[in-house]
Amino acid sequence: MRHSSLMVQAPGSPSSLRTANRRRVLDVLRRLAVDDDAVADGSASAEDAPVPPTAFSQASLARETGLAPATVSNIVRDLTAAGVLETLAGGGRRGSVVRLSPTAGYVAGVDFGHEHVAVAVGDLSGRLLVSERVALAPEPDHGRALAAARSTLEALLGQVPQAPLRHVTLGLAAPIQGQSVGSANIFPGWEGVDALAAARAAFSVPVTLENDANLGALAEHRLGVARGLHSSFFVKISHGVGGGLIVADQLFRGASGSAGEIGHLTLDEQGPLCRCGSRGCLEAYASIQTVQQMMAGQLPDAGFPQIVSAAEEGSVAARRAIEDAGLHLGWALASIVNLFNPAIVVIGGRMGQAGELVLESARIGLRRHALDAVALTPVAVGSLGERASLLGSLLVAAEQVDLAEVV
Amino acid sequence: MRHSSLMVQAPGSPSSLRTANRRRVLDVLRRLAVDDDAVADGSASAEDAPVPPTAFSQASLARETGLAPATVSNIVRDLTAAGVLETLAGGGRRGSVVRLSPTAGYVAGVDFGHEHVAVAVGDLSGRLLVSERVALAPEPDHGRALAAARSTLEALLGQVPQAPLRHVTLGLAAPIQGQSVGSANIFPGWEGVDALAAARAAFSVPVTLENDANLGALAEHRLGVARGLHSSFFVKISHGVGGGLIVADQLFRGASGSAGEIGHLTLDEQGPLCRCGSRGCLEAYASIQTVQQMMAGQLPDAGFPQIVSAAEEGSVAARRAIEDAGLHLGWALASIVNLFNPAIVVIGGRMGQAGELVLESARIGLRRHALDAVALTPVAVGSLGERASLLGSLLVAAEQVDLAEVV
DNA sequence: CCGCAACGTTCAACACCTGAACGTTAGTCG
DNA sequence: CGACTAACGTTCAGGTGTTGAACGTTGCGG
Numbered sequence: 001m002r003h004s005s006l007m008v009q010a011p012g013s014p015s016s017l018r019t020a021n022r023r024r025v026l027d028v029l030r031r032l033a034v035d036d037d038a039v040a041d042g043s044a045s046a047e048d049a050p051v052p053p054t055a056f057s058q059a060s061l062a063r064e065t066g067l068a069p070a071t072v073s074n075i076v077r078d079l080t081a082a083g084v085l086e087t088l089a090g091g092g093r094r095g096s097v098v099r100l101s102p103t104a105g106y107v108a109g110v111d112f113g114h115e116h117v118a119v120a121v122g123d124l125s126g127r128l129l130v131s132e133r134v135a136l137a138p139e140p141d142h143g144r145a146l147a148a149a150r151s152t153l154e155a156l157l158g159q160v161p162q163a164p165l166r167h168v169t170l171g172l173a174a175p176i177q178g179q180s181v182g183s184a185n186i187f188p189g190w191e192g193v194d195a196l197a198a199a200r201a202a203f204s205v206p207v208t209l210e211n212d213a214n215l216g217a218l219a220e221h222r223l224g225v226a227r228g229l230h231s232s233f234f235v236k237i238s239h240g241v242g243g244g245l246i247v248a249d250q251l252f253r254g255a256s257g258s259a260g261e262i263g264h265l266t267l268d269e270q271g272p273l274c275r276c277g278s279r280g281c282l283e284a285y286a287s288i289q290t291v292q293q294m295m296a297g298q299l300p301d302a303g304f305p306q307i308v309s310a311a312e313e314g315s316v317a318a319r320r321a322i323e324d325a326g327l328h329l330g331w332a333l334a335s336i337v338n339l340f341n342p343a344i345v346v347i348g349g350r351m352g353q354a355g356e357l358v359l360e361s362a363r364i365g366l367r368r369h370a371l372d373a374v375a376l377t378p379v380a381v382g383s384l385g386e387r388a389s390l391l392g393s394l395l396v397a398a399e400q401v402d403l404a405e406v407v
Numbered sequence: 408m409r410h411s412s413l414m415v416q417a418p419g420s421p422s423s424l425r426t427a428n429r430r431r432v433l434d435v436l437r438r439l440a441v442d443d444d445a446v447a448d449g450s451a452s453a454e455d456a457p458v459p460p461t462a463f464s465q466a467s468l469a470r471e472t473g474l475a476p477a478t479v480s481n482i483v484r485d486l487t488a489a490g491v492l493e494t495l496a497g498g499g500r501r502g503s504v505v506r507l508s509p510t511a512g513y514v515a516g517v518d519f520g521h522e523h524v525a526v527a528v529g530d531l532s533g534r535l536l537v538s539e540r541v542a543l544a545p546e547p548d549h550g551r552a553l554a555a556a557r558s559t560l561e562a563l564l565g566q567v568p569q570a571p572l573r574h575v576t577l578g579l580a581a582p583i584q585g586q587s588v589g590s591a592n593i594f595p596g597w598e599g600v601d602a603l604a605a606a607r608a609a610f611s612v613p614v615t616l617e618n619d620a621n622l623g624a625l626a627e628h629r630l631g632v633a634r635g636l637h638s639s640f641f642v643k644i645s646h647g648v649g650g651g652l653i654v655a656d657q658l659f660r661g662a663s664g665s666a667g668e669i670g671h672l673t674l675d676e677q678g679p680l681c682r683c684g685s686r687g688c689l690e691a692y693a694s695i696q697t698v699q700q701m702m703a704g705q706l707p708d709a710g711f712p713q714i715v716s717a718a719e720e721g722s723v724a725a726r727r728a729i730e731d732a733g734l735h736l737g738w739a740l741a742s743i744v745n746l747f748n749p750a751i752v753v754i755g756g757r758m759g760q761a762g763e764l765v766l767e768s769a770r771i772g773l774r775r776h777a778l779d780a781v782a783l784t785p786v787a788v789g790s791l792g793e794r795a796s797l798l799g800s801l802l803v804a805a806e807q808v809d810l811a812e813v814v
Numbered sequence: 815c816c817g818c819a820a821c822g823t824t825c826a827a828c829a830c831c832t833g834a835a836c837g838t839t840a841g842t843c844g
Numbered sequence: 845c846g847a848c849t850a851a852c853g854t855t856c857a858g859g860t861g862t863t864g865a866a867c868g869t870t871g872c873g874g
Contacts, residue, residue, distance in 0.1 A: 012428045012474045013831060014421065014860045021419040021862085059821060066418040068863050073823060092870030093820045177780060231662035247662060255638035255654060255748045258780070265742050266776040276778060335672050335742055341665045369673040371683060373584060373665070420862060421829045428831085466852060475832050480853060499839030500851045821870080828863080835856085842849080 018075075021067060023404040025075050026084075028064045029100055030398065032056065033125035034222055057095030084403050100124050100403075105166040106157070107401060108203075109393025110149045111212060112172050114138060114187075114239045117145055118390045119152040121160060126398030128391060130156050142190045146202040153203075168203045169397040170195070171212040171389045173240060175258040208400055212236060213260060213348075215392030216382070217244025218251050220346045222395055224383040229343040233336050234382070235262060235329065236389070237351030241283040245340060251396075263287075265332050285328035288350050294321040308354050319357065326358040330365020330379075337366065337374045348382035355381055425482075428474060430811040432482050433491075435471045436507055437805065439463065440532035441629055464502030491810050507531050507810075512573040513564070514808060515610075516800025517556045518619060519579050521545060521594075521646045524552055525797045526559040528567060533805030535798060537563050549597045553609040560610075575610045576804040577602070578619040578796045580647060582665040615807055619643060620667060620755075622799030623789070624651025625658050627753045629802055631790040636750040640743050641789070642669060642736065643796070644758035648690040652747055658803075670694075672739050692735035695757050701728040715761050726764065733765040737772020737786075744773065744781045755789035762788055 058076055062069045076098055079085040086101035104124055111118040115138050120131035132152050136145060149170075157165065172195065174187035181190040199207040217234030226232035226246070234244045241263035245252040252259050263283040264276045271280020284290060288304050295307050298317050302310070311318035333345055345366075351358055359379055367375045382388055465483055469476045483505055486492040493508035511531055518525040522545050527538035539559050543552060556577075564572065579602065581594035588597040606614045624641030633639035633653070641651045648670035652659040659666050670690040671683045678687020691697060695711050702714050705724050709717070718725035740752055752773075758765055766786055774782045789795055 012424065012431065012472070012478065014424070014829090014862090015831095017419065017421065017424050017830090018861060024419065057821070069822070070824085070864080071419060071862055074861085077823095090870085091822055091868095094871060095821050175778075175780070247659075252654075254746075255750060258748045259746060261745050261748075261778065264745055264778050266738065269738070269776075278776060278778075331673065331676070336746070338668050338671055339661075339666060339743070339746060341662045341668075343662060369676075369685060371582075371668065371671050371685075373582065421831090421860095422862095424861095425830065464852070476853070477833080477855080478831055480855090481831090484854095497839085498837095498853055500849095501840060502852050815874100817872105817874090819870100819872080822868095824867080825865090826863105827865105829861090831860085832858090833856105834858105836854085837852105838854105839852080840850090842847100844845105844847090 019404050021065070021071060022075050022079065023402070024065045024067070025061055025072065026079075026100075026403050028061060029056065029085075029098070030125040032064075033100070033123075033127060034395070056098045058098060059095055061098065079403075102161065103163045104403070105164045105401070106160065107166055107394055107397035108153055108156075108168045109215075109390055109397055110153070110168065110170045111215070111390040111393060112145055112149070112170065112190075113212075114173065115140075117148050117152065119149055119156060120390050120394055121153070121156045121165075122394035122398065124166065124398055124401055124403065126395040128394055130159050131390065132156060139188045142193050142195065142198060145189060146198060150202050165203075165205050166401045167206050167208070167397040168199070169208045169210055169215075169393040169400070170199055171210055171215045171393045173212045173238070173242065175261055176209050176211050177256055177258060206400065208396060210393065210396055211242060211244065211257070211260075212389040213242030214244035214251055214253065215390075215396060216348050216384075216388035217246050217260070217346070217392070218395050219384055219388045219392035220348065220382045221246045221249070223391060224346070224388065225380050226344050226346055231340075231342045232344045232346055233260070233333075233340060233342040234346045234348055234388075235333070235351075236349035237286060237329070237347065238288055238349035238386075241287050243336070245336075245342065247340070247342075262332055262336060265335060267328055267331055282328060282332040286325040286332075286351070291321050291325050294324070304350055305353060308357065311354075311357055322354050322357050323361040325351070326354075326361030327365040329358070330362040330367075331369050333362060333366045333379070334369030334375075337370045337377050341374050342377065345377055345379045346382045347379065348384070348388050350386065352381045352385065426811050428472070428478060429482050429486065430809070431472045431474070432468055432479065432486075433507075433810050435468055436463065436492075436505070437532040439471075440507070440530075440534060441802070463505045465505060466502055468505065486810075509568065510570045511810070512571045512808070513567065514573055514801055514804035515560055515563075515575045516622075516797055516804055517560070517575065517577045518622075518797040518800060519552055519556070519577065519597075520619075521580065522547075524555050524559065526556055526563060527797050527801055528560070528563045528572075529801035529805065531573065531805055531808055531810065533802040535801055537566050538797065539563060546595045549600050549602065549605060552596060553605060557609050572610075572612050573808045574613050574615070574804040575606070576615045576617055576622075576800040576807070577606055578617055578622045578800045580619045580645075580649065582668055583616050583618050584663055584665060613807065615803060617800065617803055618649060618651065618664070618667075619796040620649030621651035621658055621660065622797075622803060623755050623791075623795035624653055624667070624753070624799070625802050626791055626795045626799035627755060627789045628653045628656070630798060631753070631795065632787050633751050633753055638747075638749045639751045639753055640667070640740075640747060640749040641753045641755055641795075642740070643756040644693060644736070644754065645695055645756035645793075648694050650743070652749065654747070654749075669739055669743060672742060674735055674738055689735060689739040693732040693739075693758070698728050698732050701731070711757055712760060715764065718761075718764055729761050729764050730768040732758070733761075733768030734772040736765070737769040737774075738776050740769060740773045740786070741776030741782075744777045744784050748781050749784065752784055752786045753789045754786065755791070755795050757793065759788045759792065 058072045062072045084104045088097040106121050109120045116135050118133040120128050122128045174181045181195050213236040216236050220226045220234050221232050230249050232246045236242045243260035243262035245260045264281040266280050268280035272284045274281035274284040307318050363379050465479045469479045491511045495504040513528050516527045523542050525540040527535050529535050581588045588602050620643040623643050627633050627641050628639050637656050639653045643649045650667035650669035652667045671688040673687050675687035679691045681688035681691040714725050770786050
């Protein structure tokens, strides 16, 4: 072992240039693949956009990266030899088709909820290949949840061609502080757990933790309604209320990963008690649970979809319950819009099922409390539904894999 | 003209490596110079820090940048020939002393207030050399303010050795939307003006606009109480209330430069009217003007310092007025701390003069409304006083000057 | 059917970084 | 006080990487 492969690369050396250029090529391939996928979803904005070249010829890679064709040729040869890339059709005028090799590996994403675990396997550009959702007893212990995730993941990996798993990203419905679950009382089965260590023990590949709302924000931004914009704020309203922020096309995690925690903004100092211990938090006004509780007298044991149906069929009480949630949501969004000024606000999670009902009132609340300049920020329901967090976890996992280091 | 000097540099070429390495060297020189300056201010934390090498020998540059000594030698030779660098003492074991050449140029910063203009000239690392503050009639027209700034700047440039002015950064007490002053009613003399165009016409060098609270945030972060931390939030409370956020040691401007606008967060939907047109904004509770108005009955025509003195001397009313402002401030800070989780909150502007009086109540308000995990975020008064914005404008201007491109 | 255009590859030329060797100077130890 | 050593800056040869030009190949249009 003459040269240790762990030798840290000198920051300004020519070889670091090569790595950077390799990374550039790989990034373009990943981005184009995901864009392609999203367009194939049938997005409405597919026509007016200037449509980047969706072919993967070496020539287009050269144009996209700004590198010379000769350089791209060298890089593609190296990466193909390393098993990372794969060239499909032959040469000639039409050029070849380069793509990430399917045998280069997979990434996985896990979405832990309060009563379920969803697991997905995707390719290295973060596109979903197979997924499965399993129900669990409410508020599962973290060990049980991780075990379920692991066995589900193994089953999914059996459904795809053999290739190494490179990264797993775990989405948790709780603020992530460093490597454990922050703020007590929020996600019972995981309280105080060193989640990163537990996850590393459960999976034998690199692992990252991420807040589920952050994941949803990323997915809606890359694949959903916020596609093409450069900033967005995503509110996930389900069991609780969380938020995720995209700035300059990237997830904004803040100083310690808890940026975007909109759920416990104080709206009324004398408002109802919240599970976080404070009073008058947004979550105490606008979570699914809250709406259900408001309707407990009229529609006991009704699920949220039933309440939405009732509102649409004319129930004044149901409509009012949802509107109240929306107004308070809009109020909190005004703070977000004042502080961040995103290009769009996306509402996701189960609350998205209420559609225009909640959008209308959220917009009213927003306009009333936001500065003029940002009061008309668009508010829309996410287009990915409850899959958003899971899709986002694949995107994050794919970002973590650094194929340029595979020499 | 064979090769146009405007030719954009190929992104992956060896010459781009050289530029990047040059930039790396220059960045270290700038950063060390500023750090040195701040330490010389007599900061209390000068002892325990691991103290980076404050000497500017080529050897220390090599260590700091990770480049080989030979490379640093080449770069220093080139940049010296270009007139950007200057080597002081001779060689030998103690090494030479490299620094930015004083004749390489200056940057300037301007701080526009509601009744004054402050102008400063600094070196290319953003250190203040000379400054001057001139009083203006209240709410000056933007043309008048710019003219005053320009003549003051010319006078200041006469006080320093001849060298080109490279950049001017203008601080405005208003949100900056793109290139003009956002949100009406905030900064009367500049309303709706294309401030960037006006400023370009007034100064014949590149110009940037920045919110004054953002500038203050940067200054306190690099030179003041937030030194050494990697994130911070700065609230500037004077005529109005503004905020600036530092994340990962950098100014966070948000999607369109208006991030951190804390002044118009709604605290009470039924609160007093605010100049922004909404109700119950923080600014309606916690600005200097508000405190003065609260005291108008007892101390008519009293300035803020007099009110602070009265409070310190036992006036219950004065103390209560300041405490009320602090409590509401703390409430708003809770939103900030939940959403951004900065390592520290710094209070600047004229409100800083109230010291512990406002700090105490701000902390109480913060603890009451923030999530447990962040409720104990430190709150401190800025150490730069009202110079913060002006010092920050020099730092921003220095960042804009790209000396690596001077070939 | 032919010519042109675009594509991918190869090769020589060029630019840059780096380790080693060298002269120089300032501390340090005897 | 003097010699030795350590650290510094510079020079030079060697290695790595990118690039423009040239070339063979293939599809498209006339």
